[in-house]
Amino acid sequence: MTRVISKQSGQTWFPVIGLEVHCQLRTRTKLFCGCANEFGAEPNTQVCPVCSGQPGALPVMNSRALELALRAAVALDCDVAPWSKFDRKNYFYCDLPKGYQISQFDRPYCTGGGIELASGKRIALTRIHLEDDAGKAIHDRGPDTLVDLNRAGIPLIESVTEPDLTNADEAFEYLTRLKEIFQYIGASDCDMEKGSLRCDVNISVRLEGEELRTKVELKNLNSFRNVKAAIDYEIQRQIEAWENPDETAHPVQETRLYDTNRGVTRTMRAKEDAHDYRYFPDPDLPELHVSAEQLERIRRELPELPAARRARYAEQFELSEYDASVLASEREVADYFELAVRGSGRAKETANWITNELLSARNERGPETKLEELGVSAEALAEMIELIAAGTLSKSAGRKVLAAMIETGKRAGVLVVELGLEQVQDTGQLEEWCRAALVGQDKAIADIRDGQQKAIGALIGQVMKASAGKADPAKAREILLRFVQEHG
Amino acid sequence: MTNENTPAVQKCAALARLQVEPEQVERLAEDFDRILDAFRGLTELDVSGVKPMTGALDLQDIVRADEPRPSLERERLLAPAPKVEDGFFAVPKTVDGDA
Ligand SMILES: [Zn+2]
Numbered sequence: 018m019t020r021v022i023s024k025q026s027g028q029t030w031f032p033v034i035g036l037e038v039h040c041q042l043r044t045r046t047k048l049f050c051g052c053a054n055e056f057g058a059e060p061n062t063q064v065c066p067v068c069s070g071q072p073g074a075l076p077v078m079n080s081r082a083l084e085l086a087l088r089a090a091v092a093l094d095c096d097v098a099p100w101s102k103f104d105r106k107n108y109f110y111c112d113l114p115k116g117y118q119i120s121q122f123d124r125p126y127c128t129g130g131g132i133e134l135a136s137g138k139r140i141a142l143t144r145i146h147l148e149d150d151a152g153k154a155i156h157d158r159g160p161d162t163l164v165d166l167n168r169a170g171i172p173l174i175e176s177v178t179e180p181d182l183t184n185a186d187e188a189f190e191y192l193t194r195l196k197e198i199f200q201y202i203g204a205s206d207c208d209m210e211k212g213s214l215r216c217d218v219n220i221s222v223r224l225e226g227e228e229l230r231t232k233v234e235l236k237n238l239n240s241f242r243n244v245k246a247a248i249d250y251e252i253q254r255q256i257e258a259w260e261n262p263d264e265t266a267h268p269v270q271e272t273r274l275y276d277t278n279r280g281v282t283r284t285m286r287a288k289e290d291a292h293d294y295r296y297f298p299d300p301d302l303p304e305l306h307v308s309a310e311q312l313e314r315i316r317r318e319l320p321e322l323p324a325a326r327r328a329r330y331a332e333q334f335e336l337s338e339y340d341a342s343v344l345a346s347e348r349e350v351a352d353y354f355e356l357a358v359r360g361s362g363r364a365k366e367t368a369n370w371i372t373n374e375l376l377s378a379r380n381e382r383g384p385e386t387k388l389e390e391l392g393v394s395a396e397a398l399a400e401m402i403e404l405i406a407a408g409t410l411s412k413s414a415g416r417k418v419l420a421a422m423i424e425t426g427k428r429a430g431v432l433v434v435e436l437g438l439e440q441v442q443d444t445g446q447l448e449e450w451c452r453a454a455l456v457g458q459d460k461a462i463a464d465i466r467d468g469q470q471k472a473i474g475a476l477i478g479q480v481m482k483a484s485a486g487k488a489d490p491a492k493a494r495e496i497l498l499r500f501v502q503e504h505g
Numbered sequence: 506m507t508n509e510n511t512p513a514v515q516k517c518a519a520l521a522r523l524q525v526e527p528e529q530v531e532r533l534a535e536d537f538d539r540i541l542d543a544f545r546g547l548t549e550l551d552v553s554g555v556k557p558m559t560g561a562l563d564l565q566d567i568v569r570a571d572e573p574r575p576s577l578e579r580e581r582l583l584a585p586a587p588k589v590e591d592g593f594f595a596v597p598k599t600v601d602g603d604a
Contacts (some may be wrong), residue, residue: 020546044571045571045572045573046573046574048570048576051569051573051574051575052573052574060574060591060592061579061582061583061592062578062579062592062595063576065575065576067579069577069582077567077568077569078535078567078568079516079569080569080570080571081566081570094596102559102560109520109597110599111596151519154599155593156599157591160598161588161590161595161598162596162598162599163591163595164593164594164595164596165592166592166594212600267553298559300561300562303559303560303562303565303566303567304560304566305566306565375582383534385597393508402521487527
């Protein structure tokens, strides 16, 4: 339970937060018609009589959308309803050609479930339901509002949490976990920039022992960072508003938009009847039934989820919590790691090379880059790690080899020879480098003799530099220590 | 305007974005009376033990494969629109939301 102490009054307030997350399902076609579900097409080129709401056009459910929605439900441990139905949510807006959204009202396809945060706290889900997306209205290009219906009819799942969250960090973590899971199971890209994940926040604050106070809905949150910032801002705003002696300044039930530039939330002007949706069952769509066998098959086919992998990596491979978390958070990276460990047999080294080198190389190329695009297969990485373990290659030379592998696509064994990076084991050569490193280092030598082992590091560094990374640092250390003892 | 359904008529008209003239409201309110009466009759029936009905069709689980089909030609889609701009439908600016 997060407490927020008011700066003005010293009172203790408790934030109450719930999230509604819309995710576009990764199907090839829309929910009720065969138009393509693809981002970035020319406006109004992926629209047909069904998704533009022409009279007489009939919707037919996409079986893949149901499959992906059920995967999401199983992955989040929800109770899938044996049958559900579709309802019309009626409202007028220029991006909604049918005049209603096809959604699920009183019989969603699943209820319950939840996500556990790292602290062990579980954020419970109220429900998830299937619905079709609205089109896109653009307001900032000229005097008119411009409408593109390509998005109209794209399948969405909306997951609604209980008001279990109490601060911005929990919201951020919940969203991160939800995104990981949906990406893992192939249900959604969850790309906020492309609008395939959208998040609304319900938020209020209350005093100890109180019932819930007026809640406010926050919209227009286009990154996880903005969700966090908007929640932090809104908690403070509401506390100040409640503590204002003027009652007319108190929070009211409303929708507020987050202004990214100014970092504040502001009232969205809306018509009062906007929320009278007059739901009723969609007469064009029959009931949807889900059998126990179907659910069992989906459960069986689900990949191991990030939380389970994280725990297994820490346990089986003795990885740090951080490494386990980084590796498990994307399915491609996790699969790559496991394949590389199978090849090298060295989990910790493999984890380090992936998290320190490969992922930074990938991130440098941009957020969309896949690990695969670096052109270093898991087997190739395993080979390089083996070369280091065998003493053929030093770690620092390994870094150069890996960079060359990314650049050329060649295998480590070939590059070691081509780049002349084979580790020098020859004692005569090593001794020469060590002797040179000790010249003029009387202070360091005295420190080492005094038992200050730290001083040796700088000397090894000298040797590595002189050898262009080819010296075996362990041997160099031995020789340096011997020389220091013999010295003077 | 004595009919108790007058506010309901006005609300429905507003939700449906219909402009209803004052003289029409009275007549519609009387229609509402008869329609609502009919439904009131339904609520008096004993339906305990009757399975709730979700639709008039005796169908369930009608699904299709996730296979793309051609969409409309954009020109055809946009042809009936009162105003078009750059391949978009152009409509009067709406105030709420910058989604
Ligand atoms: Zn369509």
